Structure formats: C-alpha cells, structure tokens
Amino acid sequence: MQLSREALLGAYRRMKVIREFEERLHVEIQTGEIAGFTHLYCGQEAVAVGVCDHLSVDDKIVSTHRGHGHCLAKGCDVNGMMKEIWGSREGLCKGKGGSMHIADLDQGMLGANGIVGAGAPIAVGAAISLKIDGQGKVAITFSGDGACNQGTTFEAMNMAVVTKAPCIFVFENNHYSEHTGFEYSVGTAKDIASRAEAFGMKVWRGDGTDFFSVYETMREVLDYVRAGNGPAAVEFDTERFFGHFEGDPQRYRGKGELERIRETRDCLKRFRESVTGAKLLTDADLDAIDAEVMDTIEAAVEAARAADRPTPQDVLTDVYISY
Amino acid sequence: MARMMYRDAVVSTIAEEMERDPSVVMLGEDIVGGMGTPGGPEAIGGIWSTSTGLFGKFGADRVIDTPISESAIIGAAAGLALSGKRPIAELMFADFIGVSLDQIWNQLAKFRYMFGGKSRCPAVIRMAYGAGYNAAAQHSQSVHQILTGMPGLKVVMPSTPADVKGLLRTAIRDDDPVIFLEHKALYGMKGEVPDDPDFTIPYGHARLARAGQDVTIISSGLLLGFCEAVADKLAAEGIGCDVIDLRTTSPLDEETILDSVEVTGRVVVVDEAPPRCGLAGDICALIANKAFASLKAPPEAVTPPHTPIPFARELESAYLPSADKIEAAVRKTLSWR
Ligand SMILES: Cc1ncc(C[n+]2csc(CCOP(=O)(O)OP(=O)(O)O)c2C)c(N)n1
Numbered sequence: 182m183q184l185s186r187e188a189l190l191g192a193y194r195r196m197k198v199i200r201e202f203e204e205r206l207h208v209e210i211q212t213g214e215i216a217g218f219t220h221l222y223c224g225q226e227a228v229a230v231g232v233c234d235h236l237s238v239d240d241k242i243v244s245t246h247r248g249h250g251h252c253l254a255k256g257c258d259v260n261g262m263m264k265e266i267w268g269s270r271e272g273l274c275k276g277k278g279g280s281m282h283i284a285d286l287d288q289g290m291l292g293a294n295g296i297v298g299a300g301a302p303i304a305v306g307a308a309i310s311l312k313i314d315g316q317g318k319v320a321i322t323f324s325g326d327g328a329c330n331q332g333t334t335f336e337a338m339n340m341a342v343v344t345k346a347p348c349i350f351v352f353e354n355n356h357y358s359e360h361t362g363f364e365y366s367v368g369t370a371k372d373i374a375s376r377a378e379a380f381g382m383k384v385w386r387g388d389g390t391d392f393f394s395v396y397e398t399m400r401e402v403l404d405y406v407r408a409g410n411g412p413a414a415v416e417f418d419t420e421r422f423f424g425h426f427e428g429d430p431q432r433y434r435g436k437g438e439l440e441r442i443r444e445t446r447d448c449l450k451r452f453r454e455s456v457t458g459a460k461l462l463t464d465a466d467l468d469a470i471d472a473e474v475m476d477t478i479e480a481a482v483e484a485a486r487a488a489d490r491p492t493p494q495d496v497l498t499d500v501y502i503s504y
Numbered sequence: 505m506a507r508m509m510y511r512d513a514v515v516s517t518i519a520e521e522m523e524r525d526p527s528v529v530m531l532g533e534d535i536v537g538g539m540g541t542p543g544g545p546e547a548i549g550g551i552w553s554t555s556t557g558l559f560g561k562f563g564a565d566r567v568i569d570t571p572i573s574e575s576a577i578i579g580a581a582a583g584l585a586l587s588g589k590r591p592i593a594e595l596m597f598a599d600f601i602g603v604s605l606d607q608i609w610n611q612l613a614k615f616r617y618m619f620g621g622k623s624r625c626p627a628v629i630r631m632a633y634g635a636g637y638n639a640a641a642q643h644s645q646s647v648h649q650i651l652t653g654m655p656g657l658k659v660v661m662p663s664t665p666a667d668v669k670g671l672l673r674t675a676i677r678d679d680d681p682v683i684f685l686e687h688k689a690l691y692g693m694k695g696e697v698p699d700d701p702d703f704t705i706p707y708g709h710a711r712l713a714r715a716g717q718d719v720t721i722i723s724s725g726l727l728l729g730f731c732e733a734v735a736d737k738l739a740a741e742g743i744g745c746d747v748i749d750l751r752t753t754s755p756l757d758e759e760t761i762l763d764s765v766e767v768t769g770r771v772v773v774v775d776e777a778p779p780r781c782g783l784a785g786d787i788c789a790l791i792a793n794k795a796f797a798s799l800k801a802p803p804e805a806v807t808p809p810h811t812p813i814p815f816a817r818e819l820e821s822a823y824l825p826s827a828d829k830i831e832a833a834v835r836k837t838l839s840w841r
Pocket of ligand 1: 246297329355359603
C-alpha cells in the first residue's frame with residue numbers, strides 16, 4: 182500500500198461520489214421525476230476507481246449499461262451526468278442519451294452502452310488507434326459476467342490478441358446477469374478470466390470489493406500492457422447492491438444476501454477499515470469527505486432539477502440530416 | 505370470452521400450444537431467471553412476464569433459459585426448427601436483432617428457398633419493440649421496417665390481446681419463420697379474448713377498427729390507439745374514418761387497404777418506424793400505384809423524423825407521432841377539394 186495521503190483521500194472521495202450519486206438516484210427514481218431505465222453500479226465502486234485512478238485522459242475506456250461509476254471515475258462531470266439522467270438539454274449528451282448512453286470523449290470516456298457486449302470491439306479499435314499513435318496509452322473495456330457470453334466479446338478478445346492491441350478486458354463479475362446467476366450462465370467454466378487465457382492473453386484476478394486489491398492488480402496489468410505486450414484481461418469478483426435495474430424486485434437473490442453483502446463486502450467500509458486500521462487516515466478525515474460529497478450530490482440534484490428542459494426542435498439536432 | 509392483458513395472452517397462448525404439441529419449445533434470456541442462483545429455479549419468468557409459470561409446467565428441456573447470446577439464441581432456434589421442433593425464441597428487446605442479424609436474415613429466413621423447398625423452418629421469434637418508456641436510442645426501436653424488407657419472414661404486429669391470441673397461435677402452428685412483434689407499451693392493455701382453443705387469425709387479414717367513408721387511416725401497434733381516438737373525435741364532427749389495423753406487415757393485406765381507399769379517396773398511414781424506405785412509404789406507393797384513380801388527395805404519412813430515438817420525456821414525445829399530428833394529417837387530406 183504505497184499510496185500517498187492525497188491519493189488515498191482522492192480514491193475514497195471518488196468512490197464516495199459514485200456511492201452517493203447512486204444512493205441518491207435510488208431515492209429520486211421513486212419520485213417518478215427520472216425517466217427511462219437506470220442500472221445502479223453501487224457496490225462495485227472499488228473496481229471503477231481502482232482501474233481509472235491509473236489512467237490519464239488520453240487512455241480510453243468503454244463502459245456498459247451500468248456506466249455511472251465508470252463515467253465518474255474517468256472524470257465525467259457530476260453535474261453534467263446528473264442533468265443527463267434528468268433528461269435536461271444541459272446534460273452531458275443534451276438529454277438525448279440518458280443514463281445508459283452517457284459519454285464524454287474529452288475525458289477518454291467512449292460511452293456507456295445499451296447493447297450488452299458491444300463495448301469490447303469498440304475498445305479494441307480504440308486500442309489499435311492508441312498503438313498506432315505509439316504513446317503507451319491503453320483502452321479498457323468493462324464487461325459483466327453476462328457480457329462475457331456474447332460473441333462480440335469473444336471476437337474482440339481474439340482480435341486484440343491478433344493485433345497486439347493495448348486493450349485491457351476488465352471483467353466485473355457481480356454474479357448476476359440481469360436475474361440469472363453466473364454459475365448457470367457461464368456454464369462449467371470456473372471463471373471468466375480462464376476464457377481470456379484460452380485466447381492467449383495473460384490474465385489476473387482480484388477482489389473487486391477491495392480497492393487495494395484492484396489498484397495493485399491494475400498496476401501490474403497496466404505495466405504489462407503499456408510495455409507493449411499486447412492485450413490482457415482481469416477479472417474482479419464484486420457485488421451489486423441494488424437490483425438489475427431500478428424497480429427489480431430481486432426475487433432471484435438468496436435470503437439475507439443483500440444484508441450480508443452490504444455488511445461484509447462493501448468496498449467503502451473495507452477501505453475505511455483498512456486505512457484507519459493502518460493509521461493512514463483517520464475517521465475524521467473520511468467523515469469530512471463524506472460531508473463534502475453529500476453537498477456535491479445535493480448541489481448536482483438541485484442543478485439538474487433547475488436545468489433547462491429540451492424543446493421539440495432539439496429532436497432534429499445532431500443528426501446529419503433529418504426528414 | 506375471457507378478459508386478459510396483452511402480456512397474459514402471450515403466456516397463455518404459449519402454454520396452450522406447448523400443452524397441445526410436445527414439439528413446441530421456448531428459449532431466451534431470463535425467460536426463467538434465477539437459474540443457478542439462491543432465488544430458485546424461476547424468479548422472473550421473462551422481463552416482460554411473458555413466460556411466467558412455464559418453467560414449472562414444462563421443465564428445463566422445453567423452457568430453456570439462455571445466456572446473453574442473441575446469435576446463439578436465434579441460430580439455435582433455426583437448428584431446432586430444422587430438426588423437428590417448434591421453437592419460440594424470445595429476444596427481449598427488438599433492438600437486439602442487430603446482434604443476431606445473420607442468423608435471422610441469412611439463415612432462418614432463407615432455408616426454405618435455398619434448400620429448394622425441401623425444408624420448413626417453423627420458428628417464432630418474439631421481441632418487444634417500440635417507444636414510450638424513455639428507454640432511448642438502443643431500447644425503443646420499431647424494427648418491422650427492416651424485417652418486413654427481408655424475403656422469407658412473416659412479420660406480425662398485434663395491437664390487442666385478442667389479436668395476440670389469434671396471431672400467436674397461427675405463428676406457432678406455422679411451418680415458416682415468423683417474427684412476432686409485441687409493443688412494450690401495450691403489455692398492460694386489457695381486452696376480451698376468445699376461449700376457443702383453436703381460435704386463430706390468418707396472416708394477411710387486416711382488421712377494421714373503425715368504419716367511415718371519408719378518410720382511411722392505416723396503422724398498427726401503439727399508434728393504432730391514437731388513430732382510433734382521432735377517428736372518434738372526428739366522428740363527432742361528422743367526419744368518418746376507416747381505421748385499418750394491419751396486423752401483419754408481411755404478408756400485407758392489400759385488398760382491405762385498396763377497398764377502403766377506393767371508397768374514401770383519402771389516406772393517412774401512421775407508423776412508428778422512421779420515414780425512409782419504410783412501411784408508410786411502401787403503403788403510399790401501393791396506393792398510388794393501384795388506387796390512383798380513386799385518390800382525392802395525396803396520401804399522407806405520419807412517422808417520426810429520420811433520427812435515432814431521443815431519451816428525455818419531452819424529446820421522445822416530440823419524436824413519436826401524436827394524435828394531434830395524425831389529426832392534422834387527416835384534415836390536410838380533407839382540405840383537398
Ligand atoms: C444485446 C443485448 N442483449 C440483452 C440486453 C439486456 N440486458 C441488459 S443488461 C443485461 C445483463 C448484463 O449482465 P452483465 O454483463 O453481467 O452486467 P451487469 O448487469 O451484471 O452489470 C441484459 C441481458 C441488452 N441490453 N443487450
């Protein structure tokens with residue numbers, strides 16, 4: 182654990198922003214103000230932050246339908262995101278995309294995605310582009326345990342190997358794809374990483390509920406890929422604290438499962454315990470961040486509520502031609 | 505007659521046909537849900553609740569929960585169909601056809617023709633389509649435009665629970681591949697459904713939802729309800745509209761369309777798919793070609809604009825054809841002589 186005090190505070194802050202952003206959305210969605218489908222990332226914060234803390238804006242990421250955490254970790258603006266989810270024309274995508282399609286190319290964030298498995302080949306393309314540029318940058322694709330069953334993911338892994346693209350496949354195994362368990366949908370395979378191994382990639386595995394496990398593992402993965410060894414894959418074992426989408430009654434969960442994972446597998450709790458236990462930070466340090474983050478989120482919600490709504494004419498903008 | 509929801513008409517028809525014919529099997533993502541998880545063998549029964557209870561009745565050999573692998577789902581349906589089964593594959597959202605397009609377009613649809621008529625391919629591919637949920641560009645599309653353009657496929661778009669029952673039963677008993685499009689905003693719609701276990705509706709037979717002699721309005725799915733509301737409103741002013749529910753876009757019931765236009769001389773086609781190379785244009789061309797002499801006004805098409813589907817509530821409602829836009833189009837046809 183060689184992180185500076187600043188880096189530790191920053192990592193905690195970013196995880197906390199994701200957590201509160203989502204906990205707040207969970208509440209706000211009940212009011213009916215937010216339209217569409219929303220998939221919350223809560224529980225998986227250590228993965229997004231532990232991965233993206235190593236990246237610069239010139240490194241690219243491609244996200245999933247559960248994209249808020251990846252967006253925030255990669256540097257997307259909290260207010261711009263909140264406004265987008267609210268459907269405002271001031272949102273990051275002018276209210277055209279919503280929760281599932283947030284993108285910010287200036288931050289190297291090539292988009293959340295409504296199509297499961299669609300991100301992996303896009304990341305391979307981005308990685309090939311970065312390889313051509315020769316600056317040692319990488320492209321990362323996040324995929325769930327469900328997405329790893331798509332042909333696009335398999336094709337992308339093979340193409341990355343063939344082209345030696347600096348692409349990293351980050352598999353977030355939260356044990357469910359929608360309502361179907363990982364043990365069923367991934368079949369007899371013992372995990373996802375072994376699939377990447379079969380394509381000839383070097384793979385890593387880490388505990389996705391432990392920021393330090395993610396962070397240290399990613400350091401190794403990135404050293405390997407930035408050195409020009411071609412693609413790599415890493416699987417993080419993690420948990421999702423809410424349903425597949427907001428409104429999911431979660432009948433597929435075991436009895437007491439949610440309480441248990443919140444109690445024992447909460448990456449924010451684990452972070453706090455480990456840094457205070459090692460006397461790197463105090464509870465007061467972290468409490469101060471908590472308070473500041475709550476204010477940030479409150480301000481973002483207020484700004485989203487007050488932001489300009491789109492007008493009917495906006496339907497016809499940003500398309501090359503409309504009839 | 506039983507009163508039931510559109511979604512229940514789907515489940516009950518599948519259940520009845522699976523009961524009747526052991527070769528009927530179902531497959532799709534999360535159609536069981538909860539497999540291999542603490543929540544038990546059937547936790548979901550499909551995200552639209554269109555397979556609820558089927559797993560308990562028919563078991564894992566006939567109700568097959570699949571991974572998220574649309575190519576494999578459609579391809580497996582093709583293989584099942586070529587091997588003597590009658591698969592019903594569920595694609596969840598119609599937008600996901602993109603992932604499995606080759607299996608639909610180059611395989612399933614073409615077997616019978618390419619194999620010189622030696623094989624039939626009795627597969628039903630069900631999917632939920634349409635806007636109305638602010639689900640944005642990748643989860644709201646109407647795909648009948650693309651699929652209707654593919655030779656080898658029958659394309660069905662029921663607008664009422666009774667039509668679900670009659671058209672789905674026909675699809676399951678059909679020896680050819682059928683695309684069965686369920687509008688996601690209609691799943692909760694209630695209506696009377698005939699009890700007769702052999703009630704079927706043949707393809708290529710449109711339904712006259714309203715009758716009148718002044719203007720013909722042609723539509724299907726969610727927008728059909730808007731057209732009916734416009735017809736009811738105009739009836740109060742003494743303007744009579746034929747509202748035609750297409751039911752199937754392939755085959756297309758040309759006769760009902762042309763018979764109506766020959767009487768009214770005016771037509772408005774209302775479609776949820778984008779305007780270019782689409783159903784509305786196709787039907788306008790048909791009318792221009794075969795009923796030109798009867799026309800008193802140019803055929804009108806009411807469709808969304810040629811853009812992807814936006815997310816925000818205000819944008820989605822501006823995108824979708826509304827009752828107001830349909831009414832304006834009807835009045836425009838009436839403004840000619
Ligand atoms: C091509 C495609 N098929 C199906 C879906 C519906 N869908 C959305 S998310 C999801 C589950 C994804 O599971 P996983 O990859 O494990 O990610 P997680 O939800 O666990 O983050 C499914 C089936 C989709 N959006 N796109």
